[in-house]
Amino acid sequence: MGDQVGGIVLPTTGDAGDGAGPPNFAALAGLLGGHPGAAAGFAPAPGAPGQPHPALSGLALSGMSHLAHMDPSTALLLSGLTAQQPGGGDAAAAQMQFLHNPTAAYAAAAAAAAAAAAAGQPAGVPVVDHGHHHHAHHAHPVAGGADGGASGVKVEHDGGGGGGVGDGGEENAAVRAAAAAAAAADPSDPEAVAAALAGRMAALGASVIFEKSLTASDVSGGGRVVVPKSIAEQYFPRLEAPSGVTISAADLEGRAYTFKWRFWVNNSSRMYLLEGAGELHRNYGLEVGDVMVFAQKQDGSLVVAGRCANKADMVKKQPVKRPNTAAAATAAVQAQPGPAAGRGGGRDARSGRTPARTSTPAAELAAPVTAQSPGAAAAAAAAAAAAATAAGVAMGGVRNGAGMGAGAGAAAAAADRGRKRKGPGSGAGQWAGGAVDGGRGGAARSGGRAGGGGGYPGYGYEGGAGVGAGGEEVCLSVLDMEAPSDGVFRAVVLPANGTSGGHASTGAGTGGSSPGVGVGVALARNNRWTATLDVAGELYQAYFDCRDDAVEALTAAGASP
């Protein structure tokens, strides 16, 4: 049953034909390493005097994880830390157009508020809205349990489900705070629900990967949910064959789900979709327009949930039902021997689609706060993040190994536990591709599409993992890839004695660098370079495409290569 074994994505082989282009990290910063400070690191708002984050000891850097925008100047993020301003509002602006999910903000605010409340402080939940949010309607079942008859969907909070989150006192406090915030949410308020959900995710130690606004076909298509390519390639198992793999997940209620993660070859590209979400939709009473939330726990397991749409979900467009009114028109069209009508010619000349915010990647979830409400929200966010961090919850990050030092989790590499069999050389699968350079100038864009070779360098797996020809079966968790060469510093846990599982993490620790984990620049796998920093005893590492960038970043950070 929902037995999540070790996260492995098996390359099913074959089918190399379709274009498996390099992931495009440009649009969505792959902050795979999570963002312990997802809610916190907005210290340097573009334009505002960049001031080092108070909690530099761990949060500051982590916070920077929300890659602003792919910029050649990989040191950009660090610059921010060191008080230098990124290239102006450009990056921020660029992101802003999509940034909209207040979820994180709300969650943080809620958590912070709860925490404050617990501490006896009269902390009103900071408003993170732009001032207006009217929507008393929306009789959504989700949190209120008001569902006509759906199975229990009440937002019941509980310590921390299966996450090994709550242990010590502080941890419990944090978890409780989040849980409390979640519980306190007003079921009738979409925002509150969203916040509650996010809060619960956090309490569970899961970080939101992205949210999908359900479209008509997502709902009707028998649980066939289309997942944006960029998200798919960043956060989900890399797929070799269209047949895809099976991934298991659990919702906040502990219910287990099994999805089929696959893709279709559309044009020269692929269209990713998650099948089998019907049950989840039913459980949460999700309808068109509602949102399906994907998160991941530190152990890599996937957590899913659903919630009704809120204001922020409709910023762009409206779900647009599906004006099937084109009956007549359609008839006419079909009557014509037009070139179209061939196969699926029936297509009505209508557009009809385009939900609001189709999806919101984690990267985007992080920044909004600053942008929308610098003051309170940021503070709240920071507080929440701090709390979470203190509790070792690491709001978003793949932990590597057991200990997480001061709590700044977010190891750069995936925590492939159990049966990850990568060759010593670490052939680890990766998405490294040309992440960085691809940046702005659509270089990496479709152009390459990698038809044959350009794609992803081989996987290190030897196909083991009981993957039959038809392979694809146990793929437990999402995310089993290397950190992108985005120049983002992520906390890493390096065994004092290079005992590292030898995954992606350190080029230094395990790799060739004799100096062990020394701070500095080192050549890592896949011809990438790592810059390692020591911040208050914790190590942070970032990947770059070239040595210069690594050096630059390190220098910018105040360290000497």
Add this chain to the structure above:
DNA sequence: CTCCTGCATGTGGGC
């Protein structure tokens, strides 16, 4: 006959 699966088309949006 109904449901499921895969696929091709067309629309919009982003670059």
Add this chain to the structure above:
DNA sequence: CCCACATGCAGGAGG
């Protein structure tokens, strides 16, 4: 202009 996404529709499998 190209890319990504949503959806309708055909074909096949199962009842």
